Amino acid sequence: MKKTLALPEDILMQIEKPERYIGHEVNAVIKENSEDMIRFAMCFPDVYEIGMSHLGIQILYDMFNKEPDVWCERVYSPWPDLEAVMRERHIPLFALESQDPVKIFDFLGITIQFEMCYTNILQVLELSGIPLRSEDRTAEDPFVIGGGPCTYNPEPLAPFFDMFYIGEGEVSYPALLDLYRKWKNSSAPREEFLREAANVPGIYVPSLYSCTYAEDGTLSSFYPTVSGIPETIEKQAVTDLNKAIYPEKPVIPYLQATQDRVVLEIMRGCIRGCRFCQAGMIYRPLRQKSISRLKELAYRMLMETGYDEISLSSLSSSDYSHLEELLDYLIDVCSEKKINISLPSLRIDAFSLDVMSKVQDVKKSSLTFAPEAGTQRMRDVINKGLTEDDILHGCREAFRGGWNKVKLYFMLGLPFETEEDIRGIAHLCQRVAEEYYEIPKENRNGKISINASSSFFVPKPFTPFQWASMNTEEEFLDKARIVKEEVRSQLNQKSIRYTYHHAGISILEGVLARGDRRVADVIETVYRNGARFDAWSEYFDLEKWHDAFETCGIDPYFYTKRERDVTELLPWDFIRCGVTKQFLIREWERARSGVVTPNCREQCSGCGCAALGGGICHARED
Amino acid sequence: MRVRIKFSKKEPMQYIGHLDTMRYFQKVLRRAELPVAFSEGFSPHILMSFASPLGVGKTSTGEYFDLDLRETVSCTEIAQHMKAHLSAGFDVTAVSEIEENRRTNGMRVIAAASYKVTVSGDLPVTEERISHFLEQERMEVLRKTKHKEELTDIRPWIYTFGWENDGFSMLVSAGSVQNLKPEPVIDAYAAMQGVSPKQYHLHICRTELFAERFPGSAPDFIPLLECGCIDETGVYRE
Incomplete structure (x- = not known):
């Protein structure tokens, strides 16, 4: 008889949270294995609770498992306590459903959501017994394929992946699987499959492309090394979200995941065009789900999962055309069934305050604003369509409604920032704070508490700021100190708490976000020196990264501090993500002169995404 | 109405912690669409109370929780609805309607628990050794409390101890007054044979939770299912 679990009892009892590794969750898919079965291991390279909160994997998991001859399973990064035991006892990394080793799978798909998980990717590969570099893999290894937002600049990871999928997985995976079925039945070598895959729309096979560098270190050429494959890779985007698959029965973890609720994706893309925001650019165009589809999905998912909370997911939920109707419906269903509604990313106005007071405990909840910058001039530079008036007006309404906690998110180090902005x-x-104290004392709900926090701006590919110079760690910290000092000299300073993110992590994120293929050596070196879970402050070790840069002879400032000329060939230029370079250049110039660009509903600015078909660019929104 | 639900937790669910088990059953009840009762307030929760937490790593065939319902549903129906939404490793094995008062609250009435313990490793067992073990008038073991470690005599809390088929079975005191876990009992037995805990590994299954038949009746116990049961004929049992 096959054993139920990959890890023996004594190991499970000695590690933290064994529930991370035993699978068997409600709605996990178990199939009868066979020779023809295509085994797909889908990995989120972070710990279980984080990975299980990710919507994209749940969508693809559902999609793959609807194919009778595909069995998709989940893999997460083992926590360092288990990694140590696995190494000592030579236990290979396994997938949760079958508990079979990842090494025997046909595919290992890795979703790459943030830069600081890059070392974890290598951990997953090594613990699986898969060579770190694509060139060292053989017929015994799965094909390693990457997806997710970080693949819009896949170059720092290029040597570690056999393929990257650029865009939304719903579109091209059927074609890739078809190709695989044919290849599996042939006796053609591994390279043959990769060669063919390179012609599937959205698939980038890094080993079939090469590049050269100029004397100043910048990229001078990037080209396919074989004929018959495309020179550019087109992002794949779903055109009709109503027809797209959505997991009505998502896997329900026993262990409490970060996202422990039904997640209802209401739309993809964003009309706003904030110039710092990569998601706002790469997920264009805005595509909404119909109100009828959303009502149906919400109801079914609540019934199928038994969750006591539902959350709306999108980049800016207030921009959903039928938000009011959707919320009315949810409040109806949820109050009867005693289900909580959580409303992240809502613009604070009379409508949302009314909804929030219906679904949340005003005394406990806090309001969140993301002004991103301190002055209107700076907000115009970044095209953040939120005015000071919007914020103060929203606060006034909220304070009258009994709220007394406000969270404000800012960024430091934005392009063209002055000390006045800081x-x-x-x-x-x-x-x-002053808005609060204008309310008569008898109508106030105690003291006001303002939590302001700033992150440090990291320029990302495919944004108008992709050419921008990024601040150094010292500059970041100086700026944070200025804010701190200025906060202390305010009249209501006792009500304002100011915190800021880890500057060192931001710098690395900057290198990895805009790096080229040469950065891969740094990632491998730092991994070999023990770097793991860099997104976790208790494990992040900046020294290890500094050492690795030195060992590899790579200057991080080349990637962060250097402002690029718009004529420079960028490592990610071979990807066509919908927004054109001309549009990004135009936006970069408008940022320089502090000119705002209207959102997609007000006026089309010709970003180029209309060519992708579907969404706000085409049909009248329903 | 208030019902007492008996469930089992088997391989590989022994790794699911107590809080996660509770959260799991809350979802099961919602999926089963039972007319559960909720607490008042801004974040209402299902009115359910678990009898006794089971440690991670232990399986059980005798777990309980009490549940309040807004409407009357037959015990058989409750069991059937829940069973349709359970995952492998969990099962609902009995349901009984109980009195709605604090006196019969599952958590409060627990007085004893029975365990089946199988041992992998080297631990000699004979009837003679067992009776020799039980003949002791005192069994002092080092027990950790919140603040200190102290020698405690556990002999009064062991009601039965023996060997059945392939493992030890025991009935020991449980609940809020004196909660004795099975491990120190086996360790004490092993110590008597000159075997250290490092030499064996225990697989523990809790088999039943008990209440006193009437106040002060220990060691005369009844299974929790029967404590406060309103209508014996309406009980669902497997």
Whole structure:
């Protein structure tokens, strides 16, 4: 008889949270294995609770498992306590459903959601017994394929992957699987499959492309090394979200995941065009799900899962055309069934405050604003269509409704930032406090508490700021100190708490986000020196990264601090993500002169995404 | 109405912690669409109370929780609806309607628990050794409390101890007054044979939870299912 679990009892009892590794969750898919079965291991390279919260994997898991001859299973990064035991006892990494080793699978798909998981990717490969580099893999190894937002610049990871899938998985996987079925029945070598796969729309096979560098270190050419494969890779995007697959029976973890609720994706893409935001560019165009489809999905998912909470997912839920009707429906269903509604990413206005007071405990909940910058001038530079008036007005309404906690998110180190903009963060906080104290004392709900936090701006590929210079760690920290000092000199400073992110992590994120193929050596070196879970402050070790840069002779500032000329060949230029380079250049120039660009509903700015078909660019939105 | 639900938790669910088991059953009840009762307030929760937490790594065929329902549903129906939504490793094995008062609250009435313990490793067992073990008037073991370690006599809390088929079976005191886990009992037995805990590994299954038949009746116990049961004929049992 096959044993139920890959890990023996004594190991499960000695590690933290054994529930991470035993599978068997409700709605996990178990299939009868056979020779013809295509085994797909889908990995989120972080710990289980984080990975299980990711919607994209649940969608693809559902899609793959609807194919009778495909069995998709999940894999997450083992926590360091288990990694140590696996190494000592030579236990290979396994997938949760079958508990079979990843090595025997046909595919290992890895979703790459943030830069700081790159070392974890190598951990997953090594623990699976798969050579780290594509060139060292043989017929014994699965095909390693990457997807997700970080693949819009896949180059720092290029040597570690056999393929990258650029875009939304729903579109091209059927074609890739068809190709695989044919290849599996032939006796053609591994290279043959990769060669053919390179012609599937959206599939990038890095080993079939090469590049050269100029004397100043910049990229001078990038080209396919074989004939008959495309020179550019086109992002794949779903055109009709109503017809797209959506997991009505998502896997329900026993262990409480970060996202422990029904997640209802209401739309993809964003009309706003904030110039720092990669998601706002690469997920264009805006595509909404119909209200009828959403009602049906929400109801079914709540019934199938038994969750006591539902959350709306999108980049900016307030922009959904039928939000009011959807929320009315949810409030109806949920109040009867005592289900919580959580409403992230809502613009604060009279409507949302009314909804929030219906579904949340005003005393406990806090309002969240993301002004991103302290002055209107700076917000115009980044094209953040939120005015100070919007914020103060929203706060006034909320304070009258009983709220007394406000969270404000900012960024430091944005292009064209002045000291006035930096100090402006403190001033905005003060004005929010003043709004509160304008309310007559008897109508106030105790003291106001303002939590302001700033992250450090990291320029990302396919944004108008992709050419921008990024601040150094010292510059970041100086700026944070200025904010802190300015906050302290405000009248209501006691009500304002200011915190900021780890600057060192931001710098690395900057290198990895805009790096080229040469950065891969740094990732491998730092991994070999023990770097893991870099997104976790308790494991992040900046020293290890500094050492690796030195060992590999790579200057991180070349990737972060250097402002690029718009004529420079960028490592990710071979990808066509919908928004054109001309549009990005135009936006970069408009940012320089502080000119805002209207959102997609107000006016089309010709970003290029209309060519992808579907969404707001075409049909009238329903 | 209030019902007491008996369930089992088997391989590989022994790794699911107590809180996660509770959360799991909350979802099962929602999926089963039973008319559960909720607490008042801004974040209402299902009115259910678990009898006794089971440690991670232990299986059980005798777990319980009490559940309040807004409407009357037959015990058989409750069991059937729940069973349709359970995952492998969990099963609902009995349901009984119980009195709605604090006196019969599952958590409060627990007085004893029975365990089946199989041992892998080297631990000699004979009837003679067992009776020799039980003949002791005192069994002092080092027990950790919140603040200190102290020697405690556990002999009064062991009601039965023996060998059946392929493992030890025991009935020991449980609940809020004196909760004795099975491990120190086996360790004490092993110590008497000159075997250290490092030499064996225990697989523990809790087989039943008990209440006193009437206040102060220990060691005369009844299974929790029967404690406060309103209508014996309506009980669902496997």
